[in-house]
Amino acid sequence: MYALADCNNFFVSCERAFQPQLEGRPVVVLSNNDGCVVARSNESKAMGIKMGTPFFQLKSLVESGKLVACSSNYTLYGDLSNRVMRILSGTLPGYQKYSIDEAFFTLDGIAPERYKAVCGELVRRVRRSTGIPVSIGIAPTKTLGKVANHFAKKYPGYRGVCIIDSDEKRLKALSLTPIDDVWGIGWRGAPKLMAAGVHTALDFVERPEAWVRGRMGITGVRTWLELQGTPAIADELPAPRKSICTSRSFAEMITDKAELRLRVSDFAGICAQKLRSERSAAVIVGVFAHTSPFRKDLPQYYPYQSTRLDKPANSTQTIVQTALRVLDSIYRDGYSYKRAGVVIEEVVDASAIQGLLFETEDQIELQRRQDEISAIMDRVNKPGNNLLRLATQRPGHYADGIRRDHCSPLFTTDWNDLLEVS
């Protein structure tokens, strides 16, 4: 059996953990630049506020006190996520992190009659220790675990834990689950299914496999199997990432090449840091820059280009230099850039890099020095600051240039700022 633990309204719950006055009030958390809604409390969901709503459409609600809006504070959320996951994985076996706020577990070694008691106690302990409400769904497949989790969240009677462990419960749950709530059925697929008369998860599993295969391919069949109770989604080993991307929208449009180079340097520097933190190296470095798709009155430009390194690397200097070279080749004057990013497209194990056939002593020595400098940067810099940086990078906090007018303090990780001051 699988257990899926999922934090309720996670970003909102993180804000509430340190601002209890937000409890019971309609709250939303906004994306970077206070752009749009990325998390909602139950109260703001009940007001009809949708995921992705642009913040400017909600300003009057906030100004009249009917809604509280928080800028996103990912340093805080990341820290609370670690605390929650530590507690969960200390008790349940088979930990597989799925996202910042949810993880799958297996229940191997726990007697089935104790599932409810063990998970119920865990829900209470996470709440008590971190302030974060979490729900647990238990079922024979991951997709059914998601279904069970929905019920655990929606109905207080479950006290945070819902189990699907019989065919009777499974079919009852599927009949009560709208097809667009099913994990794996996206916003494009759901309308098509509904047009074909499939409105609930039960309608879906009653269709023949060939019907599903023809319309939705192999991924649809997997979801179909999982809903029958047959596992079809593998347990992923914690594989290293295959690509890494650091990108941001800008608070203001950028029309100046020098300014754009500073931003791209920052993004490349963060990519290099991420690579080193997981002992990986980059083979392909790509850069994109976008104009705003919402400004139909301005000329649009969406270039992306990448380049292959002679030898995989993860030093800040190499990644930044390479990214800037790519930027120089795609940059065109006369456009207002709203967003840019650096993408590492091929990630390899840093401990197994092959040397070049005709590499000179000088090249080897240069790389050794760059790696040493990067190692020092990693020791001094903490997530969210770049105290030690290249001259092509911007001074200051990584969040500079990102609008966040409603940001909470770094309640749990304020030592970053203390270090910066010292």
Added chain:
DNA sequence: TCTGGGGTCCTAGGACCC
């Protein structure tokens, strides 16, 4: 005026091989 960021997997079609 104002609209996020970071991933994975699958598929179809083209290029290439024999």
Added chain:
DNA sequence: TCTGGGGTCCTAGGACCC
């Protein structure tokens, strides 16, 4: 007049997840 069959690999785009 008549023009094969069977593979692999790569890529771009679509779909999905949070």
